[in-house]
Structures are given as structure tokens and as C-alpha cells.
Amino acid sequence: MPASNDLRRRIVVTIAAFGAIAAAACLAAPLVGTTPIALSRVFDRSIPFADNVDAQVFFIARLPRVLAALLVGSSLAVAGVVFQAFLRNPLASPDTLGLSTGATLGAVVVITFHIDATMFGVSAVPVASFVGSSIALAIVYAMSVARRHGTSSTVLLLAGVALSAFFGALNRLVQVVGDFTDTFRAIRWMMGSLDVGSYTDVVVALVPMGAALAAIAALPRVLDLVSLGAAAAESRGVDVRRAERLALVSASVLTGSAVSLGGPIPFVGIIVPHIVRLIVGADHRLVLPASALFGGSFLIVCDVVARVAFGPAGMPVGAVTALLGGPFFLWLLFRRFR
Amino acid sequence: MLAAHGVSFAYDRGAPLVLDGVSLSIERGGIVGLIGPNGSGKTTMLRLLSGTLKPASGRVTLDGADVGALSRRHLARRIAVVPQDTHSAFDFTALEIVLMGRYPHLSAFELEGATDLSIARDALAATGTIGLEARPFATLSGGEKQRVVIASALAQASDVLLLDEPTASLDPGFQLEIAALLLRLNRERGVTMAVSTHDLNLAATLCSDLVLLKGGRAIAAGATRDVLTRENVRILYGVDADVADHPRAGHLIVVPLARVE
Numbered sequence: 001m002p003a004s005n006d007l008r009r010r011i012v013v014t015i016a017a018f019g020a021i022a023a024a025a026c027l028a029a030p031l032v033g034t035t036p037i038a039l040s041r042v043f044d045r046s047i048p049f050a051d052n053v054d055a056q057v058f059f060i061a062r063l064p065r066v067l068a069a070l071l072v073g074s075s076l077a078v079a080g081v082v083f084q085a086f087l088r089n090p091l092a093s094p095d096t097l098g099l100s101t102g103a104t105l106g107a108v109v110v111i112t113f114h115i116d117a118t119m120f121g122v123s124a125v126p127v128a129s130f131v132g133s134s135i136a137l138a139i140v141y142a143m144s145v146a147r148r149h150g151t152s153s154t155v156l157l158l159a160g161v162a163l164s165a166f167f168g169a170l171n172r173l174v175q176v177v178g179d180f181t182d183t184f185r186a187i188r189w190m191m192g193s194l195d196v197g198s199y200t201d202v203v204v205a206l207v208p209m210g211a212a213l214a215a216i217a218a219l220p221r222v223l224d225l226v227s228l229g230a231a232a233a234e235s236r237g238v239d240v241r242r243a244e245r246l247a248l249v250s251a252s253v254l255t256g257s258a259v260s261l262g263g264p265i266p267f268v269g270i271i272v273p274h275i276v277r278l279i280v281g282a283d284h285r286l287v288l289p290a291s292a293l294f295g296g297s298f299l300i301v302c303d304v305v306a307r308v309a310f311g312p313a314g315m316p317v318g319a320v321t322a323l324l325g326g327p328f329f330l331w332l333l334f335r336r337f338r
Numbered sequence: 339m340l341a342a343h344g345v346s347f348a349y350d351r352g353a354p355l356v357l358d359g360v361s362l363s364i365e366r367g368g369i370v371g372l373i374g375p376n377g378s379g380k381t382t383m384l385r386l387l388s389g390t391l392k393p394a395s396g397r398v399t400l401d402g403a404d405v406g407a408l409s410r411r412h413l414a415r416r417i418a419v420v421p422q423d424t425h426s427a428f429d430f431t432a433l434e435i436v437l438m439g440r441y442p443h444l445s446a447f448e449l450e451g452a453t454d455l456s457i458a459r460d461a462l463a464a465t466g467t468i469g470l471e472a473r474p475f476a477t478l479s480g481g482e483k484q485r486v487v488i489a490s491a492l493a494q495a496s497d498v499l500l501l502d503e504p505t506a507s508l509d510p511g512f513q514l515e516i517a518a519l520l521l522r523l524n525r526e527r528g529v530t531m532a533v534s535t536h537d538l539n540l541a542a543t544l545c546s547d548l549v550l551l552k553g554g555r556a557i558a559a560g561a562t563r564d565v566l567t568r569e570n571v572r573i574l575y576g577v578d579a580d581v582a583d584h585p586r587a588g589h590l591i592v593v594p595l596a597r598v599e
Contacts, residue, residue: 084427088425227427229425231421235414236438237413238441281430283434
């Protein structure tokens with residue numbers, strides 16, 4: 001059983017193992033597709049890049065998409081871990097709290113109405129996604145602090161259901177108002193696709209995601225303690241208010257950035273942390289890095305399935321995660337409330 | 339050592355005071371009981387003492403220093419809290435729960451070392467739960483959970499333990515077990531405690547001193563033998579009760595007989 005004197009070793013082993021899985025996924029996923037390529041030729045330095053079709057397909061056509069999947073999967077999984085600890089409920093996630101729908105609404109408004117303004121060279125879509133997810137978070141958070149004798153996470157999850165329905169309705173309203181082609185673009189985007197055009201999109205998303213992940217990386221022990229309740233954490237020396245603000249805003253940034261990069265991709269924030277806890281246990285010093293790495297790997301694999309398993313037209317990756325996640329979520333509920 | 343000086347508190351501005359000018363003091367090595375009816379302010383008093391709530395007026399001091407001026411980490415090294423129930427959202431083992439008590443002694447990225455582990459095991463042994471260390475906390479019985487949470491508070495190595503109705507959700511067997519454990523920790527390790535409880539017999543067993551709270555005011559305070567009287571029980575709860583020495587129990591016992599108001 002876990003004894004803390006080998007905690008350091010367990011952290012190293014966990015990061016190494018899940019890191020190896022993520023690295024393998026990043027290398028293998030670009031090999032899959034309609035044009036067959038070989039890894040040996042991709043990294044064959046004797047062929048100049050301009051003549052190396054395999055390397056071009058690998059690095060230009062496919063790798064950006066794989067990296068996008070890595071970032072989006074990591075972000076959604078880590079956001080899920082944060083919400084689950086602070087709300088003390090393994091069913092909390094960007095989806096169930098309404099943050100994803102909020103982010104989606106923000107992005108759809110920008111896409112449909114051609115708000116092409118850029119702020120500091122950043123496209124309006126990620127900003128709008130972050131604003132949308134933050135509005136949802138602010139509503140959910142206001143409900144949680146309004147209840148001063150501890151947060152009822154059931155209430156928050158129900159609030160998330162109501163918010164999702166409400167934002168969903170606003171979203172449809174925007175589509176009715178928008179003209180046909182804009183609405184089509186928005187609907188296409190909403191299906192969830194990691195088909196990013198270039199490395200630029202990935203790098204642009206990496207900046208806010210990296211900052212949010214770094215902030216959360218300082219908090220794994222706090223997540224352990226708050227999962228026993230805010231009062232228990234405070235009495236053991238955690239400044240809960242401060243940690244909560246930092247963690248929840250960071251998780252909202254992660255959700256907004258992930259949605260703006262890949263569209264709404266449901267259930268990653270629930271499936272990944274749950275599987276990870278089954279493997280590494282409850283300690284967030286293991287759960288957090290493992291979820292970040294496994295979340296990326298999971299979404300890379302889902303995206304490969306989406307690209308190839310349903311004919312050449314492909315399928316939105318969000319549909320693949322929903323097909324897996326829906327039954328998984330029901331199974332979790334079933335186990336929990338049996 | 340830990341004292342409240344005329345503290346008042348309301349949860350919202352303009353709301354009725356939950357506590358109204360209460361003073362009390364907890365001396366080193368003592369066990370002070372807070373008793374009173376529902377809504378009398380016992381839990382609020384403990385939260386003020388632990389510094390998680392700030393008084394609207396009055397002061398809470400720890401060795402003379404204002405508790406509000408101390409950092410959460412510093413406070414956690416001096417004061418530990420045992421709530422009525424503890425639930426974990428995730429499958430932590432009993433040992434992992436106890437190790438969380440070491441949090442205020444470690445820096446941000448420091449992992450628990452051999453010393454922390456031996457302190458945690460010592461706390462498990464002191465509460466008779468060493469055999470449970472690898473068990474998932476969620477699978478323990480109510481009494482076992484409460485003992486593990488007390489062990490976690492011991493691992494915090496604080497001077498004072500604040501317990502909020504520590505036996506309220508336990509059956510009589512576990513109630514006695516927790517009471518015996520707390521007495522032993524007080525005698526053998528000199529742990530200072532403040533305990534809120536509805537159980538007057540537990541208070542009589544455990545506490546050297548009592549503070550009687552009603553409607554947010556302290557109506558009496560002093561040595562248990564002096565303030566746990568038939569008259570005070572009537573004032574507190576509106577209940578006619580026999581209060582007498584019990585030869586086999588070796589302390590006062592309270593037998594509620596009838597409601598008089």
C-alpha cells in the first residue's frame with residue numbers, strides 16, 4: 001500500500017508511464033490516415049524535407065491536429081480534476097457545470113456575427129469562449145458561496161444542467177438570427193473538430209493553457225485537502241478562498257481555451273480523471289499530472305478513431321467522446337447511487 | 339491559552355446575533371465543554387476559536403495574540419479541528435487522511451518525509467487505528483472514521499483540539515469509545531480540548547469545565563460539578579432532569595425526566 005516514503009518514486013513512475021503513453025500517442029497518431037506513411041522515413045535525415053513526402057504529411061498535415069488533441073484533452077481533464085475536488089463530487093466537470101456550453105455560446109456568437117476583431121493579435125474566438133465559460137462559472141460559484149453552510153454539490157450540478165439548457169437555447173437563438181452560411185459554419189464548429197489549420201492555432205492556445213496549468217500545478221495538495229471540505233482544509237492551514245479563486249479561474253481558462261481550439265468535446269473531464277484514479281489512487285500529486293498526460297493521450301486516440309473509423313468523411317471527435325462518455329457517465333451514476 | 343473576550347457574531351449584517359458578548363477561556367491541559375440547545379451558538383463559537391470565522395466585535399486570542407492576525411498555516415500548527423463527520427469525495431486510505439494533518443508543517447512542494455510518516459503512524463497508534471492504515475477511509479465504520487480524523491488532528495501536532503459534536507452521529511458503543519480515547523489523549527499527552535456537545539453525560543464524563551450557552555449568551559461557566567445542575571439544565575433546555583453522582587460511572591449523570599416549558 002502507498003506509504004509516503006515512496007511517494008516520490010510513485011510520482012516519478014506515474015509521470016514516466018503516462019508520459020510514455022502520451023509520447024507514443026503523439027508519434028503513432030500522425031501515421032494513421034488515408035495516405036500511408038512510415039515513421040522511419042519521416043525521421044530519415046538523409047532525405048531533404050522538401051522531398052520527404054512522409055515528413056511533410058507527418059509534420060504539416062497531421063501533427064498540428066495531434067498536438068491540438070493533446071492540449072485540449074489535457075486541459076479538459078485537468079479542469080475536471082479541479083472541479084471534482086473543489087465541489088467534492090466526481091461527477092463535476094466543465095460539461096456538467098455548464099462551462100462548456102457557456103464557452104460554446106461565446107464562440108458561436110463570434111463566429112455567427114463575424115466579430116473578427118483581434119485583441120493583441122489574439123482571435124476573438126478564444127476570448128469569447130473564456131468569457132462564456134467564466135459567466136457560467138461565476139453563476140455556479142455565486143450559488144456555491146451563497147450557501148454558507150457548505151456547498152451542496154448536487155445543487156451546483158443541477159444549476160449546471162439548467163445553465164446548459166439556457167445557454168443551449170441562446171445558442172439556437174443566435175443561429176436562427178444568423179444567416180444560412182454563418183449558421184452552417186457555427187454548427188460545423190460545434191460538432192467539435194481538432195482540424196486546426198496550422199501550428200499557430202496550437203501555439204495561441206498554448207499560452208493561456210500553459211499559464212493555467214502552471215497555476216494549478218502548485219495546488220495538488222490543496223486539492224487533496226479541499227476534497228475533505230472547505231472547513232477541514234482551512235483548519236489544516238489552507239487559505240481556501242484564495243486557492244479556490246486561483247484554481248477555478250484557471251480551470252475556466254482551460255475550458256475556454258480548449259473549447260475555442262477544438263469545439264465542445266464532452267465527457268473528457270469526467271472519463272479521464274476517473275480512469276486515472278482507478279490506477280494511481282486519490283492523491284492529487286499523482287492524479288493531476290497523470291490526468292494531464294492521459295487526457296491528451298485519450299483525446300488523440302479518440303481523434304484517430306474519429307478520422308478513420310467512420311469512412312473517409314470522418315466524424316466529429318466530440319461525437320466519439322460522447323458515444324464513449326454517455327454510457328460511462330451512466331455507469332458511474334449507477335455505481336455511485338446503487 | 340485560547341480565549342474569547344466578549345465576542346459577538348452574526349452571519350449577515352443586520353441579522354440577529356448568533357453570539358452576543360461571550361467570553362470563555364481554555365487553559366492548557368483542560369477539557370472545556372460547550373453545551374446548550376440547538377442554535378445556541380456552540381458551533382459558531384468553535385469556528386471563532388479556530389479562526390475560520392472572524393468576530394463582529396470582541397477578540398479571540400491564542401496566548402494573548404489575536405487569532406485574526408495569525409496566518410492560516412500558523413494557526414493550523416496551534417489549533418486542530420475535529421468536525422462531527424468527515425466525508426472524502428475520493429478513495430483516500432486512512433493513512434493518507436492522517437498525513438493530510440502534516441500539511442501546515444510542509445512547504446508548498448515538499449513531500450511528507452520519514453518524520454511525517456512516523457508522526458502519522460504514532461497518531462494512528464494513539465487512536466487504536468494502526469491496523470486500518472491501508473483501508474479506504476470511506477469503508478470504515480463511523481467510530482473508526484472519527485478515530486482516524488482525530489489521528490489526523492493529532493498528526494497536526496497542535497496545542498489545542500477543537501471538537502464539534504464528535505460523537506453526535508455515533509452509536510452508544512462508539513460514543514464511549516471516543517470519550518475514552520479523548521480522556522486518554524488528555525491524560526497521557528496533555529492535549530487541550532474544547533468540545534461542543536448535546537450529550538450532557540458525555541460532557542460530565544469528559545469536561546473539567548463547562549460553558550453553558552443559550553441564545554448566543556453564556557449563562558454560566560465554571561467547573562463541571564458546579565455548573566451542571568438541575569436548575570441550569572432546566573434553564574438551558576426547558577427540561578426537568580435529575581442530576582446526580584453515579585457511583586459506577588464515577589461522575590455526574592443527567593437523566594432528563596420531562597419537558598417543563
